[in-house]
Amino acid sequence: MVTSRAIVYSQYGEPSEMIKLYKYNIPDPSENEVLLQSLAHPINPSDLNQIEGVYPSRPELTKELGTNDPSAVGGNEGLFKVIGIGSSVTGFKIDDWCIPKNVNFGTWRSHAKTTENLLVKIPNTKISKTQAATLSVNTSTAYEMLTTIVNLKPGDWMIQNGGNSSVGKDVIQIAKKLGINTINVVRDRPTIEELKQKLYSLGATKVITEEENNSKEFSKTIKDWTKGSQVKLALNCVGGSSSTGIARKLSPNGVIATYGGMSKKPVNLPTSLFIFKNIKAVGFWITANSNNNPQQKLDTINQVLKFIQEGDIADFETDKKIIQLNTASDEEFLQSYKNAINDSKKSKQLIFYE
Amino acid sequence: MVTSRAIVYSQYGEPSEMIKLYKYNIPDPSENEVLLQSLAHPINPSDLNQIEGVYPSRPELTKELGTNDPSAVGGNEGLFKVIGIGSSVTGFKIDDWCIPKNVNFGTWRSHAKTTENLLVKIPNTKISKTQAATLSVNTSTAYEMLTTIVNLKPGDWMIQNGGNSSVGKDVIQIAKKLGINTINVVRDRPTIEELKQKLYSLGATKVITEEENNSKEFSKTIKDWTKGSQVKLALNCVGGSSSTGIARKLSPNGVIATYGGMSKKPVNLPTSLFIFKNIKAVGFWITANSNNNPQQKLDTINQVLKFIQEGDIADFETDKKIIQLNTASDEEFLQSYKNAINDSKKSKQLIFYE
Numbered sequence: 001m002v003t004s005r006a007i008v009y010s011q012y013g014e015p016s017e018m019i020k021l022y023k024y025n026i027p028d029p030s031e032n033e034v035l036l037q038s039l040a041h042p043i044n045p046s047d048l049n050q051i052e053g054v055y056p057s058r059p060e061l062t063k064e065l066g067t068n069d070p071s072a073v074g075g076n077e078g079l080f081k082v083i084g085i086g087s088s089v090t091g092f093k094i095d096d097w098c099i100p101k102n103v104n105f106g107t108w109r110s111h112a113k114t115t116e117n118l119l120v121k122i123p124n125t126k127i128s129k130t131q132a133a134t135l136s137v138n139t140s141t142a143y144e145m146l147t148t149i150v151n152l153k154p155g156d157w158m159i160q161n162g163g164n165s166s167v168g169k170d171v172i173q174i175a176k177k178l179g180i181n182t183i184n185v186v187r188d189r190p191t192i193e194e195l196k197q198k199l200y201s202l203g204a205t206k207v208i209t210e211e212e213n214n215s216k217e218f219s220k221t222i223k224d225w226t227k228g229s230q231v232k233l234a235l236n237c238v239g240g241s242s243s244t245g246i247a248r249k250l251s252p253n254g255v256i257a258t259y260g261g262m263s264k265k266p267v268n269l270p271t272s273l274f275i276f277k278n279i280k281a282v283g284f285w286i287t288a289n290s291n292n293n294p295q296q297k298l299d300t301i302n303q304v305l306k307f308i309q310e311g312d313i314a315d316f317e318t319d320k321k322i323i324q325l326n327t328a329s330d331e332e333f334l335q336s337y338k339n340a341i342n343d344s345k346k347s348k349q350l351i352f353y354e
Numbered sequence: 355m356v357t358s359r360a361i362v363y364s365q366y367g368e369p370s371e372m373i374k375l376y377k378y379n380i381p382d383p384s385e386n387e388v389l390l391q392s393l394a395h396p397i398n399p400s401d402l403n404q405i406e407g408v409y410p411s412r413p414e415l416t417k418e419l420g421t422n423d424p425s426a427v428g429g430n431e432g433l434f435k436v437i438g439i440g441s442s443v444t445g446f447k448i449d450d451w452c453i454p455k456n457v458n459f460g461t462w463r464s465h466a467k468t469t470e471n472l473l474v475k476i477p478n479t480k481i482s483k484t485q486a487a488t489l490s491v492n493t494s495t496a497y498e499m500l501t502t503i504v505n506l507k508p509g510d511w512m513i514q515n516g517g518n519s520s521v522g523k524d525v526i527q528i529a530k531k532l533g534i535n536t537i538n539v540v541r542d543r544p545t546i547e548e549l550k551q552k553l554y555s556l557g558a559t560k561v562i563t564e565e566e567n568n569s570k571e572f573s574k575t576i577k578d579w580t581k582g583s584q585v586k587l588a589l590n591c592v593g594g595s596s597s598t599g600i601a602r603k604l605s606p607n608g609v610i611a612t613y614g615g616m617s618k619k620p621v622n623l624p625t626s627l628f629i630f631k632n633i634k635a636v637g638f639w640i641t642a643n644s645n646n647n648p649q650q651k652l653d654t655i656n657q658v659l660k661f662i663q664e665g666d667i668a669d670f671e672t673d674k675k676i677i678q679l680n681t682a683s684d685e686e687f688l689q690s691y692k693n694a695i696n697d698s699k700k701s702k703q704l705i706f707y708e
């Protein structure tokens with residue numbers, strides 16, 4: 001038996017105010033059950049939107065764990081280590097790494113128990129804990145957007161805004177591996193040259209600013225770059241004028257796929273692009289894809305793992321909130337989550353168990 | 355031999371200032387040639403956009419007719435009467451009605467000669483000259499949008515803005531015939547009740563104002579109307595907030611198709627519709643469809659003709675500029691076109707030869 005400390009919520013609202021620590025005992029695993037200890041998990045925007053009650057996919061609030069009020073454990077993705085197996089478990093052994101197969105797992109807890117069919121094994125060589133803990137949302141999103149929306153061939157071009165986001169950097173690296181040229185739009189900043197160098201070092205073909213993205217003049221430069229090739233895909237996680245800018249760079253019959261809306265402004269697309277250039281606008285949501293086609297999600301994870309292990313997707317920096325599992329007080333445990341939630345507006349946050 | 359009076363332009367700019375009258379002689383038809391006399395043709399927005407030089411599809415300027423400067427004859431669609439046939443013509447006889455198979459024909463002229471393979475015969479019973487002269491753009495657009503974009507089944511719903519436009523009214527009538535429910539958005543006006551009655555009499559299921567289209571409250575009313583059925587298609591010829599409003603009414607996986615932009619504002623689509631409702635946005639352009647799939651266009655024309663002849667699509671009012679072919683002076687001839695162009699902002703204009 002182990003005691004799990006879980007971050008739960010029983011009402012929707014401001015996440016840092018809604019979350020509570022709840023402790024419960026987990027009996028030893030039997031039959032096909034696997035007992036897990038947390039290693040690391042990100043604080044994703046969708047995790048927070050679930051607690052705010054504004055995300056269409058979210059776990060039911062139940063009394064399953066023994067809470068007084070119907071509750072859910074926060075978090076959707078994360079990396080666990082196997083610390084116990086039931087008698088009929090064949091796919092896992094002690095110390096194996098794994099991630100949940102489905103969303104709404106409730107990854108924000110020190111320990112969990114589930115059945116082996118709901119887990120995906122992750123090799124624990126040539127991959128960092130950060131990469132393993134984040135590959136099922138961000139890296140998988142990047143891979144599926146590049147491979148399932150349009151038929152991109154080596155030499156084709158794509159353009160994306162949010163080029164410096166977590167998904168954006170994965171897109172750069174995976175596109176590079178697939179032979180696809182990328183135009184990456186980022187916000188201007190005093191350290192723009194440094195940022196450009198960082199993205200070029202990941203494999204970006206071109207990096208431009210939002211001002212350049214929105215400039216009519218600059219369109220000519222882009223036409224020179226892409227001459228004779230197709231710009232088949234635009235990936236949009238910003239909206240507003242940034243979405244207009246990247247859509248304008250598409251070749252006839254191109255597709256703009258929206259997977260986020262960081263500017264909080266709607267997607268803005270000129271009428272003429274639809275009528276005369278036959279541009280299509282679609283959405284992309286990894287959660288829906290995983291639910292509709294679980295096998296594709298597994299294939300994606302395996303492909304992405306291969307890229308990581310072969311060094312095609314680099315490890316990356318996050319702001320880690322470290323929890324010393326054996327020595328952290330309950331108060332410190334909960335506070336680590338509150339700090340991570342508060343800091344998540346500034347930088348990518350990872351809860352790290354040591 | 356006949357003398358044709360043609361409305362030509364040799365420079366791009368304001369249409370009423372660019373057009374000139376040009377007279378030329380047409381020798382008798384030989385072999386597979388057909389000699390035509392104009393009966394009626396509309397002044398379409400795309401005809402004017404061609405002369406403005408802002409339309410992506412336009413005829414080449416040539417000296418083919420004997421003009422001093424390279425020129426083109428205005429107009430894309432129109433109804434003609436056969437007044438002469440070459441020796442090998444088999445599909446047409448004197449007094450048959452016909453329309454050009456392709457765009458850029460140059461319909462703004464009293465007479466024309468072409469080969470029979472470039473013409474589509476139109477029966478001249480149970481159809482008005484107005485209907486025959488306008489079916490290849492507006493009515494065909496309405497039919498193809500309802501039948502080629504999504505798979506609409508009887509009982510399904512669709513929503514459109516510009517419900518009172520020429521295409522909008524064709525959509526209402528064809529949808530009615532196909533058993534599809536329509537929600538038709540129109541601008542509010544003092545005579546709104548009268549307009550609603552007019553659209554209901556054409557077969558509209560519901561008529562709402564732009565204010566209702568944009569109201570969160572009113573969404574509930576629409577949900578009640580469409581309960582248990584799918585809103586699979588939204589047709590947009592307005593843009594801006596009107597496009598947002600109709601897109602919000604779509605069921606998950608619905609499609610919004612843009613075929614015009616009367617508000618001159620871009621299409622505005624909330625990020626969440628793309629990600630969480632999997633809405634797609636596409637464009638529709640009858641010209642591209644006709645070029646890509648000429649047989650489909652012919653099938654469309656034949657289907658639309660059938661609807662008209664069976665009384666499913668009603669005849670409609672236009673502002674007719676009548677040209678008395680035998681008595682109009684050259685000055686009057688040209689002036690009729692200038693008047694039609696100037697009045698085309700207010701109401702649908704038809705040039706009518708008598």
